[in-house]
Amino acid sequence: xxxxxxxxxxxxxxxxxxxxxxxxxxxxxxxxxxxxHTFTWEGKEYTTDHEEEREAAVDATQANxxxxxxxxxxxxxxxxxxxxxxxxxxxxxxxxxxxxxxxEYREALTLAxxxxxxARMGIRQHAYSQSHWHLSVxx
Amino acid sequence: MALGLxxxxxxxxxxGSGFDIKTVSPEVDRAAxxxxxQTRFPQSEVSDYVNGIYAVDASSREQWExxxxxxxxxxxxxEGEALFNMPFANGKGYEDCFENGGIGIRQNYPxxxxxxxxxxxxxxxxxxxxxxxxxxxxxxxxxxLAKISAYMxxxxxxxxxEVEIPEDDPRALKAYLAGKQFFYTxxxxxxxxxxxxxxxGSNVRIRADLPSPQLGHTTHFPVFRSKWGELGTLHRRYxxxxxxxxxxxxxxxxxxxxxLEYFQAYMSNGLVINGPxxxx
Numbered sequence: 001x002x003x004x005x006x007x008x009x010x011x012x013x014x015x016x017x018x019x020x021x022x023x024x025x026x027x028x029x030x031x032x033x034x035x036x037h038t039f040t041w042e043g044k045e046y047t048t049d050h051e052e053e054r055e056a057a058v059d060a061t062q063a064n065x066x067x068x069x070x071x072x073x074x075x076x077x078x079x080x081x082x083x084x085x086x087x088x089x090x091x092x093x094x095x096x097x098x099x100x101x102x103x104e105y106r107e108a109l110t111l112a113x114x115x116x117x118x119a120r121m122g123i124r125q126h127a128y129s130q131s132h133w134h135l136s137v138x139x
Numbered sequence: 140m141a142l143g144l145x146x147x148x149x150x151x152x153x154x155g156s157g158f159d160i161k162t163v164s165p166e167v168d169r170a171a172x173x174x175x176x177q178t179r180f181p182q183s184e185v186s187d188y189v190n191g192i193y194a195v196d197a198s199s200r201e202q203w204e205x206x207x208x209x210x211x212x213x214x215x216x217x218e219g220e221a222l223f224n225m226p227f228a229n230g231k232g233y234e235d236c237f238e239n240g241g242i243g244i245r246q247n248y249p250x251x252x253x254x255x256x257x258x259x260x261x262x263x264x265x266x267x268x269x270x271x272x273x274x275x276x277x278x279x280x281x282x283x284l285a286k287i288s289a290y291m292x293x294x295x296x297x298x299x300x301e302v303e304i305p306e307d308d309p310r311a312l313k314a315y316l317a318g319k320q321f322f323y324t325x326x327x328x329x330x331x332x333x334x335x336x337x338x339x340g341s342n343v344r345i346r347a348d349l350p351s352p353q354l355g356h357t358t359h360f361p362v363f364r365s366k367w368g369e370l371g372t373l374h375r376r377y378x379x380x381x382x383x384x385x386x387x388x389x390x391x392x393x394x395x396x397x398x399l400e401y402f403q404a405y406m407s408n409g410l411v412i413n414g415p416x417x418x419x
Contacts, residue, residue, distance in 0.1 A: 083395065085387040086328045118328065125326060133324040134158040136334050137168075138175035 022046075051120070052113035065100050065108035069093065072116035079122035084129075089118040163316045165304055165405050172406055175338065176354050188355030189413045195342045196349055203417065212289060212363040212415040215370045219290030222283055227272040233287070236268035245295030245412045249401050251304065251311035258314050258397040262288055262372055279391035280375035285361040289370055292361065292414030299411055300358065302404045318402025321395055322353070327384030333399075336380075348419070357404045359416030370415060373400060 022041055029039040030048040037048040049057075055071070058064045072093060079085050096111035157163045173185055180195045193200040223241065226232045234240035238247075248261040265287055266276040277284035304311045325332045336350040343350070360373040374391035377399060381388035389395045 080387070083389070084326055087382060087385040087387050088328065090387070121328075125330065129324045129326070133320055133332070136332065136339060137158070137319075137323050138171045138338065139157075 050113075050117055052117045055116070056109040056113035058109070060105040060109060062100060062103075062105055065096070065105045065112065068109055068112040068116070069096050069100070072096070072112045072119065075116050075119035075123070079119045079126070082123065082126045084122040084126040086118045086122050089115050089122075092118070160309070160313055160316055163312060163319070165312075165315055168319065169406055169408060172338075172354055176341075176352055180342070180352075185354070186410065188352055189358040189407075189410050191351035191355060191359065191416070191418065192342065192349050194355070195352060199349060199419075206417050210363075211365070211417050212361075212370055215286045215363065216289050216293045216415065219286035219288070219293070222287050223290050227269070227274050229272050231272050233265065233268055236264065236271070241291055242294045243298055245292045245414065246298040246300045247302075249302065249397060249404055251308065251314065251401070253305065253308050253311075256310055257394070258401045260374075260392065260397055260400060261291065262374070263392055263397070265291075279372060280378070281367070281369055281371050285370040285372050285375075288372060289361045289415040292359075292412055295412040295414075297411045297413070299409060300404060300407050302401070302408055304401075304405065314398045315402055315405060317395070318398035318400070321399045322402060327381075327386035329383075329385045331384040333380065351418075353403065353406065355407055355410050357400060357407050358410050358412055359414045359418075361414060362416045362418045364418050366419065 025039065025041045026046065026048065029037055030050075033039075033048055035047075035049050035053055038045055039048065040046075055068055072089075076085060076089050076093065092111050092115040096108045096115065099105070099108035099111060157167055176183070176188065177185065183194045187194040190200070190203075193203045223233050234242075238244055245261060248264075249258045251257075252259045262279060262284055265284060266279075270276055277287075304315050306312075322333045325335070333353070336345065337353040337356070340350050341352040357373060360376070361370050362376070363370050364376075372391070374396050377396045378388045378391055
Protein backbone atom coordinates (compact mmCIF):
# COMPACT_ATOMS: atom_id res chain seq x y z
CA UNK A 1 0.00 0.00 0.00
CA UNK A 2 2.79 2.38 1.00
CA UNK A 3 4.54 1.62 -2.27
CA UNK A 4 1.38 2.38 -4.22
CA UNK A 5 0.92 5.74 -2.47
CA UNK A 6 4.58 6.61 -3.12
CA UNK A 7 4.34 5.72 -6.82
CA UNK A 8 1.09 7.66 -7.18
CA UNK A 9 2.58 10.67 -5.45
CA UNK A 10 5.66 10.57 -7.67
CA UNK A 11 3.54 10.19 -10.77
CA UNK A 12 1.34 13.14 -9.85
CA UNK A 13 4.12 15.38 -8.56
CA UNK A 14 5.00 17.01 -11.89
CA UNK A 15 1.34 17.63 -12.66
CA UNK A 16 0.77 19.22 -9.25
CA UNK A 17 3.95 21.26 -9.54
CA UNK A 18 2.90 22.62 -12.90
CA UNK A 19 -0.50 23.51 -11.46
CA UNK A 20 1.25 26.66 -10.24
CA UNK A 21 0.67 29.10 -13.05
CA UNK A 22 2.80 31.98 -14.18
CA UNK A 23 0.19 34.30 -12.70
CA UNK A 24 0.48 32.61 -9.29
CA UNK A 25 4.26 32.97 -9.30
CA UNK A 26 4.09 36.53 -10.58
CA UNK A 27 1.58 37.58 -7.92
CA UNK A 28 3.58 35.92 -5.16
CA UNK A 29 6.78 37.71 -6.20
CA UNK A 30 4.98 40.98 -6.75
CA UNK A 31 3.39 40.69 -3.32
CA UNK A 32 6.68 39.88 -1.64
CA UNK A 33 9.05 42.23 -3.46
CA UNK A 34 6.93 44.89 -5.16
CA UNK A 35 7.73 46.23 -8.65
CA UNK A 36 11.20 46.05 -10.20
CA HIS A 37 12.12 42.61 -8.86
CA THR A 38 13.40 39.78 -11.07
CA PHE A 39 12.29 36.17 -10.68
CA THR A 40 12.68 32.93 -12.59
CA TRP A 41 9.85 30.75 -13.86
CA GLU A 42 10.38 27.62 -15.92
CA GLY A 43 13.97 28.60 -16.62
CA LYS A 44 13.26 32.13 -17.82
CA GLU A 45 13.68 35.46 -16.05
CA TYR A 46 10.80 37.87 -15.57
CA THR A 47 10.26 41.12 -13.68
CA THR A 48 7.49 41.84 -11.22
CA ASP A 49 6.40 44.94 -13.15
CA HIS A 50 2.82 45.05 -14.33
CA GLU A 51 2.24 45.26 -18.06
CA GLU A 52 1.03 48.85 -17.54
CA GLU A 53 4.10 49.85 -15.56
CA ARG A 54 6.24 48.73 -18.48
CA GLU A 55 4.02 50.71 -20.86
CA ALA A 56 4.42 53.81 -18.69
CA ALA A 57 8.22 53.45 -18.57
CA VAL A 58 8.69 55.54 -21.71
CA ASP A 59 9.79 59.12 -22.33
CA ALA A 60 7.44 61.54 -20.60
CA THR A 61 6.07 63.23 -23.70
CA GLN A 62 2.60 64.44 -24.56
CA ALA A 63 2.30 61.87 -27.38
CA ASN A 64 3.25 58.96 -25.12
CA UNK A 65 0.89 60.11 -22.38
CA UNK A 66 -2.02 60.55 -24.78
CA UNK A 67 -1.33 57.18 -26.34
CA UNK A 68 -1.46 55.38 -22.99
CA UNK A 69 -4.61 57.28 -21.99
CA UNK A 70 -6.24 56.14 -25.23
CA UNK A 71 -5.26 52.53 -24.51
CA UNK A 72 -6.63 52.80 -20.97
CA UNK A 73 -9.90 54.24 -22.23
CA UNK A 74 -10.29 51.44 -24.75
CA UNK A 75 -9.63 48.82 -22.07
CA UNK A 76 -12.11 50.48 -19.73
CA UNK A 77 -14.75 50.46 -22.45
CA UNK A 78 -14.15 46.74 -22.78
CA UNK A 79 -14.65 46.06 -19.06
CA UNK A 80 -17.68 48.34 -18.90
CA UNK A 81 -19.33 46.30 -21.63
CA UNK A 82 -18.89 43.24 -19.41
CA UNK A 83 -20.51 45.05 -16.46
CA UNK A 84 -17.35 44.87 -14.39
CA UNK A 85 -16.04 48.42 -14.53
CA UNK A 86 -14.39 49.59 -11.34
CA UNK A 87 -15.53 52.68 -9.52
CA UNK A 88 -12.48 54.93 -9.64
CA UNK A 89 -11.22 54.30 -13.17
CA UNK A 90 -13.03 57.13 -14.95
CA UNK A 91 -11.88 59.65 -12.36
CA UNK A 92 -8.30 58.45 -12.73
CA UNK A 93 -8.58 58.90 -16.50
CA UNK A 94 -9.89 62.43 -16.00
CA UNK A 95 -6.95 63.18 -13.71
CA UNK A 96 -4.60 61.81 -16.36
CA UNK A 97 -6.11 64.12 -18.97
CA UNK A 98 -5.80 67.07 -16.63
CA UNK A 99 -2.15 66.18 -16.05
CA UNK A 100 -1.56 66.23 -19.83
CA UNK A 101 -3.18 69.68 -20.06
CA UNK A 102 -0.87 70.89 -17.32
CA UNK A 103 2.19 69.43 -19.03
CA GLU A 104 2.72 66.85 -16.29
CA TYR A 105 3.36 63.98 -18.68
CA ARG A 106 5.06 61.64 -16.21
CA GLU A 107 2.11 62.00 -13.86
CA ALA A 108 -0.27 61.42 -16.76
CA LEU A 109 1.56 58.23 -17.75
CA THR A 110 1.41 56.92 -14.20
CA LEU A 111 -2.31 57.65 -13.90
CA ALA A 112 -3.11 56.16 -17.31
CA UNK A 113 -1.19 53.03 -16.36
CA UNK A 114 -3.20 52.78 -13.16
CA UNK A 115 -6.51 53.17 -15.02
CA UNK A 116 -5.55 50.56 -17.58
CA UNK A 117 -4.53 48.19 -14.82
CA UNK A 118 -7.95 48.64 -13.15
CA ALA A 119 -9.67 47.83 -16.42
CA ARG A 120 -7.51 44.80 -17.12
CA MET A 121 -8.12 43.45 -13.62
CA GLY A 122 -11.87 43.95 -14.06
CA ILE A 123 -11.76 41.89 -17.24
CA ARG A 124 -9.81 39.18 -15.46
CA GLN A 125 -12.29 39.30 -12.57
CA HIS A 126 -15.16 38.81 -15.02
CA ALA A 127 -13.48 35.81 -16.63
CA TYR A 128 -12.80 34.25 -13.24
CA SER A 129 -16.32 34.86 -12.01
CA GLN A 130 -17.89 33.02 -14.92
CA SER A 131 -16.52 29.72 -13.70
CA HIS A 132 -16.36 30.38 -9.97
CA TRP A 133 -19.43 32.37 -8.91
CA HIS A 134 -21.30 29.26 -7.85
CA LEU A 135 -18.74 28.32 -5.20
CA SER A 136 -20.33 30.52 -2.54
CA VAL A 137 -23.94 29.45 -3.13
CA UNK A 138 -25.34 27.58 -0.12
CA UNK A 139 -26.37 24.05 -0.99
CA MET B 140 -3.53 15.49 -3.69
CA ALA B 141 -6.39 15.13 -1.24
CA LEU B 142 -6.88 18.87 -1.39
CA GLY B 143 -6.84 18.82 -5.18
CA LEU B 144 -9.40 16.03 -5.30
CA UNK B 145 -11.59 17.83 -2.77
CA UNK B 146 -11.58 20.98 -4.89
CA UNK B 147 -12.42 19.00 -8.02
CA UNK B 148 -15.22 17.17 -6.20
CA UNK B 149 -16.64 20.41 -4.81
CA UNK B 150 -16.56 22.05 -8.21
CA UNK B 151 -18.13 19.04 -9.90
CA UNK B 152 -20.92 18.81 -7.32
CA UNK B 153 -21.63 22.50 -7.48
CA UNK B 154 -21.55 22.61 -11.26
CA GLY B 155 -24.28 19.98 -11.41
CA SER B 156 -26.76 21.59 -9.08
CA GLY B 157 -28.45 24.75 -10.14
CA PHE B 158 -25.93 26.98 -11.80
CA ASP B 159 -27.17 26.86 -15.35
CA ILE B 160 -30.55 27.14 -16.98
CA LYS B 161 -30.96 23.36 -17.23
CA THR B 162 -30.47 22.63 -13.56
CA VAL B 163 -31.45 25.78 -11.67
CA SER B 164 -34.36 25.32 -9.27
CA PRO B 165 -35.60 28.39 -7.41
CA GLU B 166 -37.34 26.23 -4.80
CA VAL B 167 -34.16 24.25 -4.11
CA ASP B 168 -32.27 27.55 -3.81
CA ARG B 169 -34.82 28.96 -1.40
CA ALA B 170 -34.76 25.85 0.80
CA ALA B 171 -30.94 25.79 0.78
CA UNK B 172 -30.75 29.44 1.78
CA UNK B 173 -33.19 28.98 4.64
CA UNK B 174 -31.29 25.92 5.81
CA UNK B 175 -28.04 27.86 5.67
CA UNK B 176 -29.38 30.61 7.90
CA GLN B 177 -31.13 28.19 10.25
CA THR B 178 -27.79 26.46 10.74
CA ARG B 179 -25.89 29.73 11.17
CA PHE B 180 -28.41 31.30 13.52
CA PRO B 181 -30.41 28.48 15.12
CA GLN B 182 -31.99 30.85 17.64
CA SER B 183 -33.74 32.85 14.89
CA GLU B 184 -37.13 31.96 13.44
CA VAL B 185 -37.29 32.02 9.63
CA SER B 186 -40.33 34.32 9.81
CA ASP B 187 -38.25 36.87 11.74
CA TYR B 188 -35.82 37.41 8.86
CA VAL B 189 -38.15 40.13 7.58
CA ASN B 190 -36.43 42.22 10.25
CA GLY B 191 -32.99 41.93 8.69
CA ILE B 192 -30.02 42.10 11.03
CA TYR B 193 -32.41 42.53 13.96
CA ALA B 194 -33.45 38.90 13.50
CA VAL B 195 -29.97 37.69 14.37
CA ASP B 196 -28.30 40.33 16.54
CA ALA B 197 -29.91 40.88 19.92
CA SER B 198 -28.28 44.18 20.85
CA SER B 199 -29.04 45.81 17.48
CA ARG B 200 -32.59 44.57 17.87
CA GLU B 201 -32.98 46.30 21.20
CA GLN B 202 -32.01 49.66 19.69
CA TRP B 203 -34.24 49.10 16.67
CA GLU B 204 -37.26 48.22 18.78
CA UNK B 205 -36.88 51.52 20.58
CA UNK B 206 -36.62 53.29 17.24
CA UNK B 207 -39.79 51.58 16.06
CA UNK B 208 -41.75 53.08 18.96
CA UNK B 209 -41.79 56.31 16.96
CA UNK B 210 -41.11 55.01 13.45
CA UNK B 211 -39.05 57.50 11.43
CA UNK B 212 -40.95 56.57 8.24
CA UNK B 213 -44.37 57.45 9.64
CA UNK B 214 -44.63 60.91 8.09
CA UNK B 215 -43.34 59.61 4.77
CA UNK B 216 -46.12 57.01 4.70
CA UNK B 217 -48.69 59.73 5.31
CA GLU B 218 -47.18 61.85 2.54
CA GLY B 219 -47.13 58.77 0.33
CA GLU B 220 -50.82 58.23 0.92
CA ALA B 221 -51.59 61.82 0.00
CA LEU B 222 -49.47 61.56 -3.15
CA PHE B 223 -51.09 58.23 -4.05
CA ASN B 224 -54.55 59.75 -3.78
CA MET B 225 -53.73 62.99 -5.62
CA PRO B 226 -55.38 62.82 -9.06
CA PHE B 227 -53.28 63.35 -12.20
CA ALA B 228 -54.03 66.31 -14.46
CA ASN B 229 -56.30 64.07 -16.54
CA GLY B 230 -58.41 63.21 -13.50
CA LYS B 231 -57.17 59.63 -13.21
CA GLY B 232 -54.95 58.30 -10.45
CA TYR B 233 -52.67 55.47 -9.37
CA GLU B 234 -55.66 53.39 -8.31
CA ASP B 235 -56.65 53.17 -11.99
CA CYS B 236 -53.34 51.55 -12.94
CA PHE B 237 -53.09 48.76 -10.39
CA GLU B 238 -55.01 45.67 -9.44
CA ASN B 239 -57.24 46.20 -6.39
CA GLY B 240 -56.75 49.94 -6.72
CA GLY B 241 -53.09 49.52 -5.72
CA ILE B 242 -53.96 48.50 -2.16
CA GLY B 243 -52.35 45.41 -0.62
CA ILE B 244 -50.45 44.31 -3.72
CA ARG B 245 -46.77 44.83 -2.81
CA GLN B 246 -46.29 41.10 -2.22
CA ASN B 247 -46.85 40.36 -5.91
CA TYR B 248 -43.81 42.38 -6.99
CA PRO B 249 -41.56 42.01 -8.82
CA UNK B 250 -43.16 39.80 -11.42
CA UNK B 251 -42.31 38.43 -14.85
CA UNK B 252 -44.15 40.14 -17.69
CA UNK B 253 -44.54 37.72 -20.56
CA UNK B 254 -45.74 40.47 -22.87
CA UNK B 255 -42.72 42.67 -22.28
CA UNK B 256 -40.25 39.86 -21.66
CA UNK B 257 -38.83 41.46 -18.53
CA UNK B 258 -39.04 41.66 -14.76
CA UNK B 259 -41.36 44.46 -13.69
CA UNK B 260 -40.95 46.18 -10.33
CA UNK B 261 -43.51 48.16 -8.36
CA UNK B 262 -41.54 51.38 -8.72
CA UNK B 263 -41.30 50.84 -12.45
CA UNK B 264 -45.08 50.49 -12.70
CA UNK B 265 -45.68 53.56 -10.55
CA UNK B 266 -43.70 55.60 -13.06
CA UNK B 267 -45.33 53.87 -16.03
CA UNK B 268 -48.69 54.78 -14.55
CA UNK B 269 -47.62 58.40 -14.40
CA UNK B 270 -46.30 58.47 -17.94
CA UNK B 271 -49.38 56.70 -19.33
CA UNK B 272 -51.41 59.49 -17.79
CA UNK B 273 -49.30 62.34 -19.12
CA UNK B 274 -47.25 62.93 -15.96
CA UNK B 275 -43.47 63.10 -15.68
CA UNK B 276 -41.75 60.05 -14.15
CA UNK B 277 -40.33 60.42 -10.66
CA UNK B 278 -36.71 59.87 -9.62
CA UNK B 279 -36.05 56.23 -8.77
CA UNK B 280 -34.19 56.36 -5.51
CA UNK B 281 -35.96 58.63 -3.07
CA UNK B 282 -38.50 61.39 -2.64
CA UNK B 283 -42.04 61.04 -3.97
CA LEU B 284 -41.55 57.63 -5.60
CA ALA B 285 -40.17 56.13 -2.39
CA LYS B 286 -43.05 57.65 -0.42
CA ILE B 287 -45.73 56.28 -2.76
CA SER B 288 -44.01 52.88 -2.74
CA ALA B 289 -43.83 53.05 1.07
CA TYR B 290 -47.55 53.71 1.31
CA MET B 291 -48.27 50.81 -1.01
CA UNK B 292 -46.03 48.57 1.10
CA UNK B 293 -47.80 49.81 4.22
CA UNK B 294 -51.17 48.72 2.83
CA UNK B 295 -49.63 45.31 2.10
CA UNK B 296 -48.20 44.62 5.54
CA UNK B 297 -48.49 40.98 6.60
CA UNK B 298 -49.33 39.82 3.09
CA UNK B 299 -47.31 36.74 2.18
CA UNK B 300 -44.79 37.18 -0.62
CA GLU B 301 -45.63 35.01 -3.60
CA VAL B 302 -43.28 35.85 -6.40
CA GLU B 303 -43.79 33.48 -9.31
CA ILE B 304 -41.45 32.24 -11.98
CA PRO B 305 -43.79 31.08 -14.72
CA GLU B 306 -42.79 27.70 -16.07
CA ASP B 307 -44.23 28.36 -19.49
CA ASP B 308 -41.75 31.14 -20.24
CA PRO B 309 -38.09 30.07 -19.95
CA ARG B 310 -37.02 33.71 -20.10
CA ALA B 311 -38.36 34.15 -16.56
CA LEU B 312 -36.09 31.43 -15.19
CA LYS B 313 -33.22 32.95 -17.15
CA ALA B 314 -33.87 36.30 -15.47
CA TYR B 315 -33.97 34.59 -12.07
CA LEU B 316 -30.66 32.84 -12.80
CA ALA B 317 -29.10 36.13 -13.94
CA GLY B 318 -30.17 37.68 -10.63
CA LYS B 319 -28.76 34.75 -8.71
CA GLN B 320 -25.47 34.95 -10.58
CA PHE B 321 -25.25 38.69 -9.96
CA PHE B 322 -25.78 38.13 -6.24
CA TYR B 323 -23.02 35.56 -5.92
CA THR B 324 -20.48 37.14 -8.29
CA UNK B 325 -17.48 38.97 -6.92
CA UNK B 326 -16.92 42.36 -8.51
CA UNK B 327 -15.29 45.72 -8.03
CA UNK B 328 -11.88 46.69 -6.79
CA UNK B 329 -12.64 45.10 -3.42
CA UNK B 330 -13.58 41.83 -5.14
CA UNK B 331 -16.79 41.46 -3.16
CA UNK B 332 -20.06 39.78 -4.03
CA UNK B 333 -23.41 40.59 -2.42
CA UNK B 334 -23.13 37.15 -0.81
CA UNK B 335 -19.77 37.91 0.77
CA UNK B 336 -21.51 40.40 3.06
CA UNK B 337 -25.09 39.13 3.14
CA UNK B 338 -24.60 35.35 3.24
CA UNK B 339 -21.18 34.36 4.53
CA GLY B 340 -20.60 37.77 6.12
CA SER B 341 -24.00 38.40 7.65
CA ASN B 342 -23.74 39.44 11.30
CA VAL B 343 -19.95 39.67 10.93
CA ARG B 344 -18.56 43.12 11.61
CA ILE B 345 -17.38 45.36 8.79
CA ARG B 346 -15.92 48.08 10.96
CA ALA B 347 -18.95 49.19 13.00
CA ASP B 348 -21.58 47.63 10.74
CA LEU B 349 -23.22 44.23 10.81
CA PRO B 350 -24.41 43.17 7.35
CA SER B 351 -27.95 41.81 7.27
CA PRO B 352 -28.84 38.29 6.10
CA GLN B 353 -30.01 38.12 2.50
CA LEU B 354 -33.08 36.13 3.52
CA GLY B 355 -35.88 38.68 3.88
CA HIS B 356 -33.98 41.52 2.22
CA THR B 357 -36.81 42.68 0.00
CA THR B 358 -39.67 42.50 2.51
CA HIS B 359 -39.17 45.84 4.21
CA PHE B 360 -38.36 48.28 1.41
CA PRO B 361 -38.51 51.18 0.96
CA VAL B 362 -36.59 51.84 4.15
CA PHE B 363 -35.87 54.88 6.23
CA ARG B 364 -32.13 54.63 6.71
CA SER B 365 -30.66 56.69 9.50
CA LYS B 366 -27.57 57.18 7.34
CA TRP B 367 -29.72 58.70 4.58
CA GLY B 368 -31.98 60.58 6.99
CA GLU B 369 -34.84 59.77 4.65
CA LEU B 370 -36.66 57.04 2.81
CA GLY B 371 -34.98 55.19 -0.05
CA THR B 372 -35.94 52.44 -2.47
CA LEU B 373 -34.44 48.98 -2.78
CA HIS B 374 -32.62 49.97 -5.95
CA ARG B 375 -31.06 52.96 -4.20
CA ARG B 376 -29.64 50.47 -1.71
CA TYR B 377 -28.51 48.16 -4.54
CA UNK B 378 -26.68 51.05 -6.13
CA UNK B 379 -25.00 51.92 -2.84
CA UNK B 380 -23.98 48.32 -2.17
CA UNK B 381 -22.66 47.90 -5.69
CA UNK B 382 -20.62 51.07 -5.24
CA UNK B 383 -19.34 49.83 -1.87
CA UNK B 384 -17.58 46.99 -3.68
CA UNK B 385 -15.80 49.78 -5.61
CA UNK B 386 -17.67 48.98 -8.78
CA UNK B 387 -19.11 51.58 -11.06
CA UNK B 388 -22.71 50.88 -10.07
CA UNK B 389 -25.54 49.97 -12.38
CA UNK B 390 -28.43 52.38 -12.77
CA UNK B 391 -31.51 51.96 -10.63
CA UNK B 392 -34.13 49.84 -12.40
CA UNK B 393 -31.49 48.48 -14.79
CA UNK B 394 -32.10 44.97 -16.08
CA UNK B 395 -29.35 43.64 -13.79
CA UNK B 396 -30.93 45.18 -10.67
CA UNK B 397 -34.45 44.11 -11.62
CA UNK B 398 -33.24 40.53 -12.09
CA LEU B 399 -31.44 40.76 -8.77
CA GLU B 400 -34.67 41.90 -7.11
CA TYR B 401 -36.51 39.02 -8.78
CA PHE B 402 -34.04 36.51 -7.34
CA GLN B 403 -34.02 38.11 -3.91
CA ALA B 404 -37.79 38.44 -3.72
CA TYR B 405 -38.17 34.79 -4.65
CA MET B 406 -35.82 33.89 -1.80
CA SER B 407 -38.27 35.74 0.49
CA ASN B 408 -41.31 33.81 -0.70
CA GLY B 409 -43.37 32.70 2.26
CA LEU B 410 -42.27 35.66 4.38
CA VAL B 411 -44.52 38.67 4.80
CA ILE B 412 -44.29 42.25 3.62
CA ASN B 413 -43.35 44.54 6.51
CA GLY B 414 -42.30 47.66 4.65
CA PRO B 415 -41.50 50.37 5.05
CA UNK B 416 -38.75 49.59 7.50
CA UNK B 417 -36.24 51.51 9.58
CA UNK B 418 -32.57 50.67 9.36
CA UNK B 419 -29.29 52.09 10.60
